[in-house]
Amino acid sequence: MLVLEMVPSVLSATLTQTLNHCPTIGIGAGDGTAGQVLVLHDMLGMNLGKMPKFVRNFMEGTGSVRGAMEAYVQAVKNGSFPVNALHAW
Numbered sequence: 001m002l003v004l005e006m007v008p009s010v011l012s013a014t015l016t017q018t019l020n021h022c023p024t025i026g027i028g029a030g031d032g033t034a035g036q037v038l039v040l041h042d043m044l045g046m047n048l049g050k051m052p053k054f055v056r057n058f059m060e061g062t063g064s065v066r067g068a069m070e071a072y073v074q075a076v077k078n079g080s081f082p083v084n085a086l087h088a089w
Helices: 009-018 065-078
Strands: 002-005 024-027
Touching: 002 009, 009 024
Parallel strands: 002 024
Antiparallel strands: none
């Protein structure tokens, strides 16, 4: 497994295709990886500073931590997160 953090989306997609025997997990690396990860505190909007570019607050509009987690899973599965233009380099 290879974790790609803040890697340009074009490069992460190329690595994912080239290393087809090695799953890639992206965090700020675009939608071309085999999977996604997001720090729980970030996805809940519970950070103390500026929100990193690759973060989306999934707590907004859900009302619960469970709802936020379900929204995150659904967004990754249906391809609405991450959006390369918004969440990747």
